[in-house]
Amino acid sequence: MRSPSERPALEVRDLETRIDTKLGLIKAVDGVSFSVDHGETLGIVGESGSGKSITALSILRLVPKPAAYIARGQVLLDGEDLLEKSETEMRKVRGKRISMVLQDPQTSLNPVFSIGFQVVEAIGMHADAPRKTLVRRAVEALRRVRVADPERRVDDFPHQMSGGMKQRVVGAIALGSFPSVLIADEPTTALDVTIQAQYLRLLKDIQQETGLSIIFITHDFGVVARMCDKVAVMYAGRVVEYGPVREIFNSPAHPYTKALLNSVPAVEEDVDRLYSIKGQPPAFWDMPEGCRFEPRCDVAMQRCKTEYPNKFARASTGSGAHYADCWALEEPEWIPSRS
């Protein structure tokens, strides 16, 4: 589902978020760029600590203060730079135009307020309507995420609900004001598999109905294959490979992406040992000078130790840009990219 508008729903350009830690100033997000079109789903994939969640929080300008701050870049929502907005203006963006679902439904809801209070509040923040109307809308929002018997459920408290049901409520909170972009930060990691499938289906359905753009943060390639149109692979604070989901799966370019795909066990093959990437991701306060993946890379060259790779784009792609940061791509099929 493509919108006629040329402009992406959300575009992040050269975003850098720093965190002041005891071990020094680190760049948790280091020059990250990507974009999501209307009705499109972008997957952000990477190991824990690769900067996925901080990227998401940076978009909403909710990085933990005062240690973390956004040092440079642009976050363009329908062409407007969110980084130039005042805090008051940002509040009208959060929950209204960009929303977010967090990882753990068990802790995402406030235990001392009823479900109704929390959904009504989310809607009421962005709508000037009498309470009765807000309650009605909250019930509708809960029905949209398929909470059974929402009229009665509004009086319940989080501890009276299952994990899957709570995550639906979080979904209702996120989608209650019909945002154009939803950031889903590993929303199904804490759910069991059947509930997970239901939840993904639900997000897909809502996307089809409303033309919602989704940024889906995950480390699960199965979820990526099912949900996403595009993928950004993050490693140590940078997007190392970016492209259409089909290309990423069929012809991954970056050794890290290849390694990640290799670590997903195939069902047909009878493997004794599961593949795992050797070594650990580099510590943020001790970044390699050159390519950040070099110490763990099988095809590393001398140059990789000293110089961070250029961005190489696939010379001819029909289905959208595909590029990767790797020196091994200096071959005719790939051309240096300016972006």
Add this chain to the structure above:
Amino acid sequence: MKRNLVIRSLQSLLALLAISVIAFAMSHLTGSPVDAMLPDDAGPEEAARLTKLWGLDRPLYEQYFVFLGNALQGNFGDSIKWQGQTAFGLVLERLPATIQLGGFAIVVSTIIALPVGVLAAVYKDTPFDSAGKLVALLGQAMPNFWLGIVLIWIFAVHLNWLPTSGRGGFSHMVLPAIAMGWFQVAAFMRLTRSAMLEVLDSEYIKLARIKGVPERRVIWVHALKNAAIAPLTYFGVIAGSIFTGSVVIETVFAWPGTGLLAIDAIRGRDFPVIQAVVVTFAGVFIVANLIVDTLYAYLDPRIRYQ
């Protein structure tokens, strides 16, 4: 919820019963009151007569039930030291003064400690937080009787701003309330701060911000209602310690409340009065905690629906 409250009330009664046993035993541990009451030259017949008159010759459990029956009717016997007055009457007469001072100290320390604790968490590691820590440290380090004396020395003796002691107008309450409340401010503030820090770090606070809730509301509504549980627990304890603390503070400031009465009664070995004070204090303590339990349920639905 109602069932909860009934159970807690029954537990409270049990606690009160246990205290009555202790209060009763107390008077028998230090020897027969007959020896204390009789003049030195009294003969054994006289002692036997009194023993019989007071029922001290009957078995201990029987004496206890008589004591309990009377206590339930508010009858702890006549005071030995203050002739012609009942023990419980004396306590009731002094109670308003203690409640006035203690209540004032509780209200003021809560009004100060709660917001300061919340803001110290919000502005963690800023000069505000450090100043709060210093105030808390001082409050917890200084014994209240010593603080009381120092306050009198500075503000009453040297500066002559406030009266040294006694009960009177508002100015009489200031120094004893500070001496009594500083420790509570300290403890209350630190509890609130740490509870808030934990809550502010939680996912639901993140979600509230994601919803677009203004920061002020995030702090004072979303976070505080969760964080209030720990300080509330403590509130039951301070409500009680206001009374036990009154024993010291009222003595230092010659405040004519139950605390001072208790000290005077102990000095005069006035057991009926001591017993009346102990049981009354225990009662107040238990009622305060019962109220706290009820408030819990109001704050936390997980308790309400157990």
